[in-house]
Amino acid sequence: MARIDVNGLALDYELIGDEAAPPLVLTPGGRYPRDTAGVPELGEKLAEGGFRVLLWDRPGCGASDIAFTAPSESAMNCEALVGLVEALELKDVTLVGGSAGSRISLMGAARMPENVRRIAIWWISGGPVGLAGLAWFYCGDQIAAASKGGMEAVVQLPSWADQIGRNPGIRDILLAQDPDEYIATMQRWGKAFAYSDESPVPGMTEADLAKLTMPVLTFRSGKSDMAHTRETSEWVHRLLPNSTLVEPPWGDQEWNYVSTFPVDSTNRRGRFERWPLLAPMLLDFLRG
Known part of the structure; x- marks a missing residue:
């Protein structure tokens, strides 16, 4: 390692x-x-x-x-x-x-x-549905938490528990984010999963x-x-x-x-x- x-x-x-x-x-x-x-x-x-x-x-x-x-x-x-x-x-x-x-x-x-x-x-x-699921899985819960309780709520999400347990610095990185900017980033990251008839990936x-x-x-x-x-x-x-x-x-x-x-x-x-x-x-x- x-x-x-x-x-x-x-x-x-x-x-x-x-x-x-x-x-x-x-x-x-x-x-x-x-x-x-x-x-x-x-x-x-x-x-x-x-x-x-x-x-x-x-x-x-x-x-x-x-x-x-x-x-x-x-x-x-x-x-x-x-x-x-x-x-x-x-x-x-x-x-x-x-x-x-x-x-x-x-x-x-x-x-x-x-x-x-x-x-x-x-x-x-x-x-279409599989990729929509990815957008929610990776980004949806982040947006919901940040919109309700800021980055303090984000670091409490189960989706970050393992990473923070292995690397406590992840918590500091997350807490350093501006909630509004973080939500905007998650919206962009979620949009990146959008289905297209032009390419399968x-x-x-x-x-x-x-x-x-x-x-x-x-x-x-x-x-x-x-x-x-x-x-x-x-x-x-x-x-x-x-x-x-x-x-x-x-x-x-x-x-x-x-x-x-x-x-x-x-x-x-x-x-x-x-x-x-x-x-x-x-x-x-x-x-x-």
Whole structure:
């Protein structure tokens, strides 16, 4: 475990596997930290399979710092990913991620396509209702709290409890925000999730996706998954020049099933706990 300054933010990260192995960045979803059940377990399998795996806490996740100057939360995380890769001097990287991690991987690759060897993505958030849900999940409760009780109410939100527990400085960063400016920022960040008929991934254009000429493994979402719609995964696949669309190693109701799992780090429970099932398919593709 280590911390490094990237774009003025202290980011928490860990590298596992052979130091001489090719680098792979594994990015989880939500605002979940890198030690969320299923993430380090998948990382270990990928390391055992021959990669030097970077596990990291995105800004506002886990023990990393946060700022509110980026045009969107996804852009902030994407810039952090690119900056972290540069700061650690990682070359010819592989990017792997699910849910928000898939979006950040794609956005990061579009900013450094010459340094990305391969990509693997699953649970790509999308669809009008799915993206509206993200806007509320990430920004709605923040706006409601700040409008009622200022930043003192924001720091009391359950959505910040884990981060403040790991990095008490997050509380100070939040309390230093002007409530009206914070609400305006959350409105902008929420708007960044707006659905568009022009692109399946908020924050990316068709031209951005066309830049990604490296091999990409795209796992098709379940028909029943309304957070990461099947149409979104198929749309992304069609726009990527070199994508292979495959079925995941679980059934159609997977997202609905794991969404009921308790978040319990001690007993290694959570909605990502079955991600290690992806390892054989990932390794088969990524070693190519």
